[in-house]
Amino acid sequence: MTDARAEMRRYAIGAILSAVLTLAAFWVVLADGVARGTALWIVGAAGVAQIAVQLRCFLHIGSASKREDLHLILFSALLAGLMIGGTIWIMTSLHGRMH
Amino acid sequence: MSGTAHPGLNLGASDARAHERSETPVFGFWVFLMSDLIIFGILFAHYIVMTDARAFGPGPAQLFDLKSVAAQTSLLLASSYTYGMASLAMKHRERIRPVALWLIVTAILGATFPGLELRDFANMIAEGGVPQRSGYLSALWALVGLHGLHVAVGLVWIAVMLALLAVRGLSNRTKTRLLLLGLYWHFLDLIWIGILSIVYLGGLA
Amino acid sequence: MARQATDPIFGRLDWSVTPFDDFLAAPSIDEAVASAAAAAVPLGALAVIAVLTWKGLWGALWRDWLTTADHKRIGIMYIVLAGVMMLRAVAEGFVMRAHQVTALDGGVLSSEHFAQLFSTHGTIMIFFVATPLVTGLMNFAVPLQIGARDVAFPVLNQVSLALTASGAGLVMISLVIGQFGTGGWTMYPPYTSATFSPGPGVDYWVWAIGISGIGSTLAGLNIAVTIYKNRAPGMRFLRMPMFTWTALCTSIMMIYAFPALTVATAMMALDRTLGFHFFTNDLGGNMMQYANIFWMFGHPEVYIVVLPAYGVFSEVSSTFSAKRLYGYNSLVIATMAIAVISFTVWLHHFFTMGQGARVNAAFGIATMIIAVPTGVKVYDWMATMFRGRVRLSVPIIYLVGFFFLFVFGGLTGVVLANPTIDYQIHNSQFLVGHFHNVLIPGVIFGVLAGIHYWFPKAFGFRLHERTARVGACLWFAGFVFAFLPLYWLGLMGMPRRSATYDNPAFEPVMWVTAGGAAIVVAALGVTVWNFYASTRDRAALACPVGDPWDGRSLEWSVPAPPPAYNFYALPQVKSLDPWTIEKAEGAPYQPADAYEDIEMPRPTSLGVVIGGAAFAMGFAVTWWVWWLAGVSLAVIAGAVIARAFVQDTTRTIPAREVEAAHQKVLQQARQIRAVDRDDEIAPANLGHAAPEVPA
Structure with missing residues (x-):
């Protein structure tokens, strides 16, 4: 055990x-x-x-898990980062020009 | 063994057949959760963008009750731990009783969470913080509400698993489903960390 | 939003919601068109019901199709669904063109009706034609190409199709009951908010798209997991056929892009139904966020539908040139590059929204970069055909048409990717020309090539080659006349989506495009006719051995149609193009060393139940029939929970039975004469290919 x-x-x-x-x-x-x-x-x-x-x-999740699981998490983080980061960048720029 | 490991607890050597059968569903469900993560991610982004869109309505300082939030955080973390105990009981003890008991403990902790959350929502409504009040409040309710909805679905799922344990016992399919539910339950805690950091602590810092 | 009091049982449904009473009250061409379209839906349904009853096919329909979990049949149903929807959307396109030749200072249709037409046309073409077409092709071909018995989750596959079908059903019923939204296929708020579009039209869109979008997410998940987990022994990633590679990238994109659509539609639903302020004009709502979230889905969607078409072109360029695919690795890298970069370009759909020049410049550059891997692919396909023994078969005609037209459409895309130019020509007919110029020669030509390529595999007989060639040429000509003049119109200053215009210079060009639209209708007619004519003459077109084109990948090694379990014994893959190698080494059609019991999913009605309930729920929320929405949701939840308690979800086919079936087809293959490529379209081609040597 x-x-x-x-x-x-x-x-x-x-x-x-x-x-x-x-x-x-x-x-x-x-x-x-x-x-x-x-x-x-x-x-x-x-x-x-x-x-x-x-x-x-x-x-x-870690060294013992298959590589594709880690890839999946990293890829998801990349895309989520692109979407979140992109949204904030775009909308902040837009907001700054609306005054 | 490491060649076929998947996210979440692995049944591994203790039950090789169930492990083999669970590999594809567990991987598929993990992919589904990643898709769900994008939904939450966009709602997080929307919340951040709408932070100042209060239209003179109430903001974090009037709406949030950190004590209640702290209690909810502890409940979710504790339930994550007890779910882990249920998984270990399934893996190593192969008996229905301990699994069911840990599941019931998880469900009780888990059910208190939306209870507190509903009380918070009621207080917010009393403060005039309904989602129809402002763009900010719509974003807040959507994000926190969707997480609460996920927890509620998780509770129904636990109930179904208890029924399945009673009817079918610890069959391979039941084991696979318990692994999936485990991923789901731990995933909800991950999302909650985001909500806690960005919405509650970020809003009050 | 203050909601007016509504009936507790019927919501806001009453007898005034069909277009017929408007026609009777005030007959006009406009109302006649609306009424005829509305009548076509129930009449078409009645005709189908009558035929099914007359031929006694209800049982077969239920047993073999609606409840099946077989990926091949589900794939075919996706394509049939898309075909039916395409008939409507092409007809709408033709009606719009017919209207536009009369639209100088007026026009036969009302502007409200015209707006509904372009909204439904776009919505259907993207969500219920392009998406299910590629999903259907992937469903049918991927498990066969990778040596799998079925997809990873066969029942989920059925549910995905049902959700897509229920979304399509909502769009169809909007013709008869109520009307569709008028905000274009993207339905931008605040115009589509409850304040400015209070009717049920936008709600139809929201629920049709929301429900089918969830279906597409699940379909993508299924295909991706299938490719990850169900490949035959030895089928490494770099031995997968190119179509499977594009299917993998597309399905991964579906998993990550469709959630954005789910969020956008859900937020719109909350805005419209519960009075939230996500995208409203007042109280801090931000309609720009809608454009942002929608296009985080919308741009990847373009590549979701076009990548599988690229996959088809890869397969056919190699098969019909009897040559190995040129630059396999570069095609894999280009596909992956497109999949990732497509998530970084969404802002080019709203360059003019008002964000700063830096943001526009960054997204503009990313948009130009994504054209590079696509260019790589075009060169690869041309190099594949170069010095090959090319047969000018139907898929190759589509490919050559694609070369000419798609490159042009892609180049206008690079023009539009420049924000300064986009400021001048956005929202003009130039844009309409551009996206039709990539979507029709890209997606539609690609899918048509794929359908003609895999049809014999699915049904066991070929399509009439000559008729299909006429159809392909008509598609090419129709496209050229219907869409290329739009660039000219756009540069002359004609805006898109305008029901009427006052510049007489537009009118002659409109006649040209209307003529082109008529040719497109003819092309579609010939294509549909060919399905009928070929089915009628199927005895002369039969190819039961299953390899009519001297194919290269695993799907051509099994008979046509393939058995439910696809492979009698799972193949051992040692290289790319395994079937070509096997034929070149002179030992195809061999019995397996050993056969094993095969476990296959049993039929289930879960998809029908969930799809039906989802349709009822969407309809109920659209019309504020709250009790029905609640009941439908409960049915969905109940069905999912009940499914968990079902035992015996699979049936086992004993090894002896499999072996006997295999012996029978092997014997048939040995008896049938192998034909070489000169006889490819002759009746002698029974699907036994004499291989071209060397591989």
Whole structure:
């Protein structure tokens, strides 16, 4: 049952890391004296880190999985990034010229 | 073994036949979730673009209750963990009872989440924060509401799985479906991290 | 939006919604056209029902087609659906052209009616002709080409088709009950918002497109997973036929592009039905976001429909030149490049929206770049034919037509990709000329080539070659006269989508285009007639051995029509063009070393139930019949859940039976004389090809 034990540990690590990252994000928002820009960066970084943790520990994406799964996630991230980034770029440019 | 691993928990050596049978459905469902990710991605982009389109209506400071949001975050994270326990029970113990028990725990945690969310929505309506009020509120309700809808569908799915466990037991097909539900449930937590970071914490930072 | 009080049972449906009463109240050509079109739908349905009853075909229709999970039949049904929709959309195109010759300072149709015509024409051509045509071809050919028994999810495949069909049904019923939206196929708000278009027309569009869009997402998912997971042993990615490569890229694009359409239509539905403010004029709504989201789908969609056509051209240029495809690797890379770059160019559909010059420049450059891989492909196909032993068969005629016309259309696209020029000619007939010039010679010619190429595989007999050649030449001529003059009109300043014009210089050109439209109608008529005539003469055109064109990929190694499980034994693939190699080595049609039990999906009515309920739901929301919408949604959910409890979803065909069937077809292949390419269109061609040597 060592297999089971290792997997059990992995879920526990994932949950604990996620909780810590969530707490960190809440803390920078609630704490006094953190500039808005800094807080946003930290919240964003904690969010990305937590997504990575959960992909690794809960969804078991990693070195053991087939390459096509990782490719799929990276390709999805690329296209989502193009769509989100493109939208923000276009609409900000448009907004800036509407005044 | 690593040659055929798929996203989510792998049944692997503990049940080779179920593992082989589940490979294509799990991959297909993961692709479907990536398609769903694009839907959420566009709603995120729309929300960001519409942040200032408040038309003098209420904004994050009036609408959000961080305590409730923190509770919802904990509930989802805990339910993700308990679903993991259900998967492990299925993989290593091969008995219906522990799987069903962990599923029920997941469902209870999961059902409290939309409960709190509905209470938040009611409070928002009381503050005048209905989706018809502004472009910003439409974007907010669409994004958070779609996630809530996904959680509700997930709860129905858990109920169906409990019924399937009772009727069919831990057959290969039931196991595959539990793997798919696992992907779905963990995926919803990933989306929630985005909502928490961009909508709630980003809005109040 | 304040909704007026409506009937709890019938919503906003009442007896005034058909066009017939308007015709009776005030007869005119305009109303007569509307009434005739509205009458054609129920009359056509009645005719089909009558024929089915008369011939006693209901049982066969239900058993063999509507409930089947066989990818070949589902593919054929996609193409039949697209064909029926194409009849309507081509007729609409012809009516519009006929109207335009009278439209100097007036015209026979009302501008409202004209607007409905161009809206339905575009909507149908993109969503219910081009998309199902390529989906059907991919469904039919991909599993056969990669040596698979079926797609990865056969039942889901059936559901995808049903969702597409229910969307098509909504567009069709809008002819009879109520009317369609008038906002063009893109339905830009705020014109299409509840404030300015309160009627049911835009709702029909929203639900037809929303429902069929989900079907297309699932269809793309299915084909992509099939190619990833169901390839025969040895079929590595770089041994896949080119059509399969384009199908892979197209299906991946469907997975990522259609969600944008789903979001756009869902937001539009929320705006219109529940009073949200995504795209409205007031309270912070932003209609520019609609253009942005819609074209994140819309541009990839163009490549979604054209890539499989490129795949067909790759197959036919190689098969009918008896030569290996030139530059296989470069074609693979070009296909992948197009698939990715097509997600970076969507803004060129709205250069004039008002964003800054930097944004326009970036998207303009990306648009010009995407023309490069397409150019690579054209050179590859020409090089494939160069010094080949080319037969001027129907698919090759379409390919040559494509060379002339598509390159021209592509070049006008590069012209339009320059934002400064686009400011001058956008929204003019120049644009109409451009996109017809890429979509017809690209998609329609490609699909027609594919249909003529694979028809014998699907049905076991060839199409009449001579009639089909006449049809192909008519398509070419009709296109030239109907669409090339539009560039001229556009440069003279004629806007698109205008029901009337006041410049007499446009009128003679309009006569030319109307003549061209008549030739297109004739081309379509000849093509449809040929299906009938060839079916009638199928005994003389039979090719049961299944290899009438001396094909190169695996689908030609099985008899025509193929067995439900496609392959008697899964092939071992050792190279590109495995069937050609097998024939050249002199050992085709061999029994397998071993046969095994084959597990195939059982028929199911899930698709019919879900498609029917989706249709009812779309209709109900369009007409505000809320109870029916709720019931339909519950039926869909119930059907999906109930399906989870069904056991015995597959049936097993014993190995002995498979072996016996294989022995029988092998014996037939040995008995039938192999013909060489000189006899390709003679009755002696029973589908046993004498191979050209060397491979």
